[in-house]
Amino acid sequence: TSTDREQWSSQIGFVLAAAGSAIGLGNIWRFPYLAGEGGGGAFVLIYLLCILFIGMPYLFGELSLGRNSQKNPVGAIKSITGGGSAWIVVGGFCVLAGFVILSYYSVVAGWAVGYAVKDVLAPTMGFEAFAASPWLNVGLVAFFLLLTLLVVVGGVEKGIERWAKILLPVLFVLILLVIVRAVTLDGAAEGLRFYLVPDFSEITFDLVIAALGQAFFTLSLGMGAMITYGSYLPKREDIAMSGGYVVLFNTMIALMAGFMIFPALFAMGADPATGPALVFVVLPEVFAQMPLGGIVEFLFFLLLSIAALTSSISLLEVVVSYFVDEKNWSRRKSVLIIGVITFLMALPSALSFGAVGAFSDLSYLFGEGGLFGQNNVLGVLDYLIGSAGLAVGAFFLSVFIGWVWGADRAADELRQGSSTLADGFLGVWIFGMRYIIPVVVFGIVMGYLTGTL
Ligand code: PHE
Numbered sequence: 096t097s098t099d100r101e102q103w104s105s106q107i108g109f110v111l112a113a114a115g116s117a118i119g120l121g122n123i124w125r126f127p128y129l130a131g132e133g134g135g136g137a138f139v140l141i142y143l144l145c146i147l148f149i150g151m152p153y154l155f156g157e158l159s160l161g162r163n164s165q166k167n168p169v170g171a172i173k174s175i176t177g178g179g180s181a182w183i184v185v186g187g188f189c190v191l192a193g194f195v196i197l198s199y200y201s202v203v204a205g206w207a208v209g210y211a212v213k214d215v216l217a218p219t220m221g222f223e224a225f226a227a228s229p230w231l232n233v234g235l236v237a238f239f240l241l242l243t244l245l246v247v248v249g250g251v252e253k254g255i256e257r258w259a260k261i262l263l264p265v266l267f268v269l270i271l272l273v274i275v276r277a278v279t280l281d282g283a284a285e286g287l288r289f290y291l292v293p294d295f296s297e298i299t300f301d302l303v304i305a306a307l308g309q310a311f312f313t314l315s316l317g318m319g320a321m322i323t324y325g326s327y328l329p330k331r332e333d334i335a336m337s338g339g340y341v342v343l344f345n346t347m348i349a350l351m352a353g354f355m356i357f358p359a360l361f362a363m364g365a366d367p368a369t370g371p372a373l374v375f376v377v378l379p380e381v382f383a384q385m386p387l388g389g390i391v392e393f394l395f396f397l398l399l400s401i402a403a404l405t406s407s408i409s410l411l412e413v414v415v416s417y418f419v420d421e422k423n424w425s426r427r428k429s430v431l432i433i434g435v436i437t438f439l440m441a442l443p444s445a446l447s448f449g450a451v452g453a454f455s456d457l458s459y460l461f462g463e464g465g466l467f468g469q470n471n472v473l474g475v476l477d478y479l480i481g482s483a484g485l486a487v488g489a490f491f492l493s494v495f496i497g498w499v500w501g502a503d504r505a506a507d508e509l510r511q512g513s514s515t516l517a518d519g520f521l522g523v524w525i526f527g528m529r530y531i532i533p534v535v536v537f538g539i540v541m542g543y544l545t546g547t548l
Pocket residue numbers: 116117118119120121122196312313314315316318320406407409410
């Protein structure tokens with residue numbers, strides 16, 4: 096029953112847990128490579144505008160839907176439409192996306208774990224051989240998923256919140272250590288200039304679409320993670336203020352990741368536009384040439400693993416909360432069953448970098464060019480669910496919040512517990528939730544459909 100449903104113990108507990116969800120591979124792996132490909136400062140500028148004007152207000156919408164219903168994404172939609180509505184499909188998509196994203200996210204997170212201890216595990220292996228090793232990959236995924244399960248089985252307060260309170264401060268200190276090393280390298284200034292000074296001629300439609308997509312991914316939006324975390328918020332909590340802190344911390348960590356990576360890349364003469372391999376292929380080369388590089392490398396991949404863990408627990412929690420709320424399973428049973436299924440689902444991704452040809456080369460399905468350039472299982476899942484899927488999810492959820500539930504009712508939810516929100520601001524928010532956000536997000540969806548990305 097809803098009376099014994101768990102809640103966050105405090106505002107800071109919620110802020111750290113939700114910031115933990117937001118802060119992840121998206122900030123430290125994805126944001127730097129997108130910025131590197133998108134001309135540096137120009138991407139950063141557009142990304143910040145997308146976060147402020149689209150991501151943050153939409154985040155308030157997901158959080159308020161969660162708190163209003165005190166339910167998982169499926170239950171939240173049911174609580175507004177009643178059972179039997181076609182909108183429940185959108186909730187079902189959220190749960191499915193949680194499964195799928197967790198499955199391949201754990202593979203990349205496993206690489207991060209493996210690279211933290213690579214000097215012991217496989218000192219001479221290059222990234223290609225590492226990613227192609229079946230036993231390394233399966234072992235690392237199993238290890239990382241096990242950590243995720245152990246946190247989530249502890250529950251909302253004693254598992255997720257407690258570990259976020261421990262891990263996020265550690266992450267912050269580790270990032271500071273790596274930044275100090277990076278910005279004191281000879282030649283760091285040029286990297287900082289690339290990263291911070293926008294070249295307006297780099298701004299294209301594709302860049303704006305990529306920045307918007309990244310804004311959703313990085314804030315854990317579009318698949319109900321923030322609906323789920325919002326569902327554990329007590330009514331006395333100020334959603335907009337707490338959500339604002341989550342956005343602030345997530346933005347800070349992304350910007351700090353750039354301060355670690357770009358000075359080091361430029362100082363060592365590496366190419367910032369290397370793409371997804373940036374962190375795993377280029378950075379180790381940079382570390383190898385750097386004084387104290389071995390320690391910096393360990394700290395960097397440790398912090399990447401920690402960031403990934405606080406996000407993977409939120410992906411798992413979306414699925415667990417569904418089975419706990421809707422199927423009356425115990426948390427323990429949900430975690431165990433979902434854990435095993437996710438592990439099995441992760442295998443194709445874990446074996447998709449050369450270990451199993453049918454997973455590594457999907458040209459038999461998508462032709463030589465792949466699906467928008469993706470030709471292995473992990474890449475295709477990240478594209479279909481993690482990128483395009485989140486945009487589609489965010490589109491339907493924003494229409495649901497703005498029109499079906501009603502942005503004015505969502506605003507009433509935001510008003511509860513809030514001492515800071517002037518009604519004027521909520522007026523603007525209601526307008527944005529109805530007319531601006533769905534339209535802009537529809538633009539991203541069209542961008543994916545028409546294949547400009
Ligand atoms: N926000 C996480 C990151 O930046 C990824 C994520 C997406 C987590 C969606 C949960 C839900 O890495």
